[in-house]
Amino acid sequence: xxxxxxxxxxxxxxxxxxxxxxxxALYVLSGKWKLPLILTLSNGPLRFKEIQRALGEITPxxxxxxxxxxxxxxxxxxxxxxxxxxxVLYELTPYSKSLDKVLDELRNWGLQHRQRIMHQPPxxxxx
Amino acid sequence: xxxxxxxxxxxxxxxxxxxxxxxxALYVLSGKWKLPLILTLSNGPLRFKEIQRALGEITPxxxxxxxxxxxxxxxxxxxxxxxxxxxVLYELTPYSKSLDKVLDELRNWGLQHRQRIMHQPPxxxxx
DNA sequence: GATACCGGTATCCTTTGGGATAGTAGTATC
DNA sequence: GATACTACTATCCCAAAGGATACCGGTATC
Numbered sequence: 394x395x396x397x398x399x400x401x402x403x404x405x406x407x408x409x410x411x412x413x414x415x416x417x418a419l420y421v422l423s424g425k426w427k428l429p430l431i432l433t434l435s436n437g438p439l440r441f442k443e444i445q446r447a448l449g450e451i452t453p454x455x456x457x458x459x460x461x462x463x464x465x466x467x468x469x470x471x472x473x474x475x476x477x478x479x480x481v482l483y484e485l486t487p488y489s490k491s492l493d494k495v496l497d498e499l500r501n502w503g504l505q506h507r508q509r510i511m512h513q514p515p516x517x518x519x520x
Numbered sequence: 521x522x523x524x525x526x527x528x529x530x531x532x533x534x535x536x537x538x539x540x541x542x543x544x545a546l547y548v549l550s551g552k553w554k555l556p557l558i559l560t561l562s563n564g565p566l567r568f569k570e571i572q573r574a575l576g577e578i579t580p581x582x583x584x585x586x587x588x589x590x591x592x593x594x595x596x597x598x599x600x601x602x603x604x605x606x607x608v609l610y611e612l613t614p615y616s617k618s619l620d621k622v623l624d625e626l627r628n629w630g631l632q633h634r635q636r637i638m639h640q641p642p643x644x645x646x647x
Numbered sequence: 648g649a650t651a652c653c654g655g656t657a658t659c660c661t662t663t664g665g666g667a668t669a670g671t672a673g674t675a676t677c
Numbered sequence: 678g679a680t681a682c683t684a685c686t687a688t689c690c691c692a693a694a695g696g697a698t699a700c701c702g703g704t705a706t707c
Contacts, residue, residue: 648707649706649707650705650706650707651705651706651707652703652704652705652706653703653704654701654702655700655701655702656699656700656701657698657699657700657701658697658698658699659696659697659699660695660696660697660698661694661695661697662693662694662695662696663692663693663694663695664691664692664693664694665690665691666691666692667688667689667690668687668688668689668690669688670685670686670687670688671687672683672684673682673683674681674682675680675681675682676679676680676681676682677680677681
């Protein structure tokens, strides 16, 4: 019992690749504003200021950063129109729909998990 | 064109609830170590020090914190045995399997997304 | 009695995410 | 010429996440 040299190597490449892939996926959804932003744009394209007003609390610096990340991931397209004052529209790409299944799974799991944790408080140690 | 008072209220409760649910789900997977930890334990229960050695870089403080969070979410069970030096085993619960579908979706999406972003570099503005 | 192993905790420090505030260029209006 | 609008950028700041290092109480071994 005192011999525990079983160093479980186990760090298979497949495992590491899986972790990396999941992290990639989590990354594009991470942060405080990605989800609300995608949701807001799902009702149609909006201008910068309009998004700001719709989200209510976000500062231009953060909004700019988030939009750029969404652009890099090809979820959002930025369209500039040479109008009176320039108009910049942000709109979801068709590719952004590829997230739907993932988001659905996450939403369902999140819902049932909250139910579970709420209704079934963990075993309290009785001391 | 200059009248843009369309203040898109749109903050429906269903939307907000979805965001909350997805955030709940993301939360339990967030952080640097949750995924590697779950993966490491999926090969069978391990002791504290064994996990530390298997992960390689994690400090005891962080490992302790992560394990407590996994316990709170009922993904991991902590079992204490009154052996020579005390033995503490951490093992995945059956409930942790409920994450499998979610993780699978995330993994698949992450894989295809990396392919897409890599093979199809974004349109570079030609100036 | 010194050292080592186990399962952690305590204290401090650095990095990162996010935000507040101000300012920019261009045009139009008063 | 002052103000206002759009779409941002720049600078500074704060809090949270993560980590380095040291330590604790218990037992066994040298």
